[in-house]
Amino acid sequence: MADRVKDEILHDHNDDGIDRRGFLKCMAWAGTGALCVMSGGVLKSYSLSRLPDLSPKEALGELSFVQISDSHMGFNKPANPDVAGTLKAAVDKINGLSAAPEFMLHTGDISHLSKPEEFDTVDQILKSAKPKDVFYVPGEHDLLNDDGKQFLERYGKGSKGGGWYSFDKKGAHFIGLVNVMNLKAGGLGTLGHEQLEWLEDDVKRLKHSTPIVVFAHIPLWSVYPEWGWGTEDSAEALGYLKKFGSVTVLNGHIHQTMQKVEGNVTFHTAASTAFPQPQPGKADSPGPMKVPAEQLKSVLGITDVNYVQGQHALAVVDSTLA
Amino acid sequence: MRRSVFAVLTAALVIGMGTIGTGQKNFVARAQQKPETTEVKIDNFSFGPATLTVPVGTSVTWTNRDDIPHTVVSTEGVFKSKVLDTDEKFSFTFSKAGTYPYFCSIHPKMTGKVIVQ
Numbered sequence: 001m002a003d004r005v006k007d008e009i010l011h012d013h014n015d016d017g018i019d020r021r022g023f024l025k026c027m028a029w030a031g032t033g034a035l036c037v038m039s040g041g042v043l044k045s046y047s048l049s050r051l052p053d054l055s056p057k058e059a060l061g062e063l064s065f066v067q068i069s070d071s072h073m074g075f076n077k078p079a080n081p082d083v084a085g086t087l088k089a090a091v092d093k094i095n096g097l098s099a100a101p102e103f104m105l106h107t108g109d110i111s112h113l114s115k116p117e118e119f120d121t122v123d124q125i126l127k128s129a130k131p132k133d134v135f136y137v138p139g140e141h142d143l144l145n146d147d148g149k150q151f152l153e154r155y156g157k158g159s160k161g162g163g164w165y166s167f168d169k170k171g172a173h174f175i176g177l178v179n180v181m182n183l184k185a186g187g188l189g190t191l192g193h194e195q196l197e198w199l200e201d202d203v204k205r206l207k208h209s210t211p212i213v214v215f216a217h218i219p220l221w222s223v224y225p226e227w228g229w230g231t232e233d234s235a236e237a238l239g240y241l242k243k244f245g246s247v248t249v250l251n252g253h254i255h256q257t258m259q260k261v262e263g264n265v266t267f268h269t270a271a272s273t274a275f276p277q278p279q280p281g282k283a284d285s286p287g288p289m290k291v292p293a294e295q296l297k298s299v300l301g302i303t304d305v306n307y308v309q310g311q312h313a314l315a316v317v318d319s320t321l322a
Numbered sequence: 323m324r325r326s327v328f329a330v331l332t333a334a335l336v337i338g339m340g341t342i343g344t345g346q347k348n349f350v351a352r353a354q355q356k357p358e359t360t361e362v363k364i365d366n367f368s369f370g371p372a373t374l375t376v377p378v379g380t381s382v383t384w385t386n387r388d389d390i391p392h393t394v395v396s397t398e399g400v401f402k403s404k405v406l407d408t409d410e411k412f413s414f415t416f417s418k419a420g421t422y423p424y425f426c427s428i429h430p431k432m433t434g435k436v437i438v439q
Contacts, residue, residue: 077389077408113391113405140428144391144405185397185425186433227367228431285367288389 063170066094066101066131067215067303069252070272072141073122074112079275079288080296083112084121089321090273090302091129097304100130102169107252107270108139108180108217114146119154138163139217139253140180148181164195166202172307173206175199177216179231189218189231189253196233200240211246211307211314219251221260221267224280229254238265248314250303254286257301257318268316271301298322361385362434364392364406364426369434378438381415392432397423 068090075083094101104126111118119142126134136155143151152163159165159176166175177199179189191199203212214220220237223229231237241247247265255277260267275288276299283289291299297320304317363370364386376382384394386406394403394412400422403412416422416438426432 079389113407141391144393144428183427183430185423185430187430226431228429285388287367 063172063307064097064099064101065103065105065169065305066097067105067107067250067270067305068094068273069107069217069270069303070109070139070255070274071106071122072109072112072272072274074115074118075274075288077275077288079290080300083274084125086297086300086321087122087125087273088128089297090300091125093302093319093321095128095130101304102131103133103135104129104131105174105176105215105250106134106136107215107250108137109141109252109272110136110139111142114142114144114150116150119150123154135167135174135176135215137176137178137216138180140183143180160198161194162192164198170307172211172213173203175202175212175214177214177220177237179216179218179220179234187232188225188228189216189234191231191233191237196236196240199237203240203244206244208243209245211248212241212244213248213250213305213307213314214241215250217251218253219258219267219269220249221262223254223258223269227280227286229280229286241265246314248305248316250305250316254280255289256299257303259316266314266316268303270303271299271318271320273300273302273321276300362394363387364394364432367392367429367432369424369426369432372434373437374434375437375439376416378419379415379417380438381413382436383411383413385409385411391428392426393428394424395427397425 071087072083073087080086094104110122138148138151138155142148148162152159156163162178162181164176164178166173168174177191177195179191181190182192183190206212214237216231218231219229220231220234238247245264249265249267251267251269252272254269255272255275256269256279257271258269276291277286278289299320301318301320304319306315306317360374360376360380360382362374362382362384364384365388367388367390369384374382384403384406386392386408389408391405391407393405394401396402401414401424405428406412416436419438421435421437423433423435425434
């Protein structure tokens with residue numbers, strides 16, 4: 001019990017639910033597995049190894065879903081010659097979760113080269129996952145050569161414009177955004193005017209107390225613009241979400257877990273199921289990072305997200321495939 | 323291939339000689355440069371050289387040496403490659419003088435330009 005108290009955040013100087021030490025602690029766990037629970041406006045963090053101590057309601061919530069990202073089916077270079085195998089390992093991990101997630105989000109780069117057979121392979125592998133519904137947003141690798149026509153035909157039913165859409169689950173509002181189309185020379189990810197207008201309209205009718213989950217491929221916060229890891233017009237999008245008490249933003253693209261909390265918004269990037277990329281600025285380029293074969297699964301992973309209805313609680317848990 | 327490039331250069335040279343006397347020397351010097359200057363390598367998410375100056379009529383070839391696919395797309399819509407996987411190439415022949423900025427449409431931070439004189 002004493003341990004458990006120590007791992008909760010007790011000082012909240014800015015009334016924003018986060019203290020610096022607690023946040024850093026949460027950051028440090030990202031990658032090895034961390035559970036961050038926002039409850040009653042206070043962020044509490046626990047290491048994954050402590051999950052058995054939590055009551056089911058604390059740990060699992062009423063809505064459980066899982067995020068996977070960057071499967072890059074078709075990639076076959078030394079950083080991971082078997083991306084189908086590691087995607088299967090991710091599905092095994094999902095199927096082994098104590099509470100079966102209700103659905104999955106895939107935050108893009110399903111394929112490596114937008115080839116039909118790459119999409120087919122991912123579809124086939126994901127069929128063996130317990131959650132049957134998968135909600136997709138495209139990564140830049142999914143829109144090659146045809147400006148996303150194939151992606152929209154396969155995954156974009158009922159979506160607007162370039163593939164954006166929203167849906168509600170148990171009182172939470174989910175928004176899938178597309179920030180990998182019409183990229184401009186020298187620029188970052190971009191949402192574009194039409195999508196931003198749609199977003200403004202989409203959230204207008206919602207109560208301020210509605211928990212919001214936004215998912216998109218490229219991070220909606222400035223992770224490392226030098227490598228293109230950010231979105232030009234994300235500030236405008238987040239501006240429309242300011243009125244909400246709880247906003248969780250889930251992204252992929254950078255092939256590593258990272259978390260940042262700003263006001264009521266928690267930003268989180270998921271690991272890839274295919275290969276890791278270097279930390280920002282820690283290499284000459286963001287290309288695939290080769291790690292010893294026995295370590296590969298420890299740098300790939302899935303993200304499990306739980307929401308406790310009525311408590312404004314969204315818990316984000318990263319687990320590796322190791 | 324080398325021969326046809328040479329033929330084009332020679333033709334360009336003849337036309338060039340008929341125009342401005344002072345520009346002639348530079349032009350001869352350029353025409354005698356080795357054909358490596360018409361190669362752009364894509365390495366570590368960058369175009370090398372990022373700025374390439376070539377005479378009119380030169381065919382430039384880009385080769386992707388990364389483990390990640392890239393594209394070569396003219397900012398002004400003059401040329402556009404298919405997606406280039408590792409070791410794949412794209413060539414474009416520049417028949418008009420001018421500055422041609424381009425980028426990778428998948429990783430738009432990657433930019434370069436070809437100056438055609």
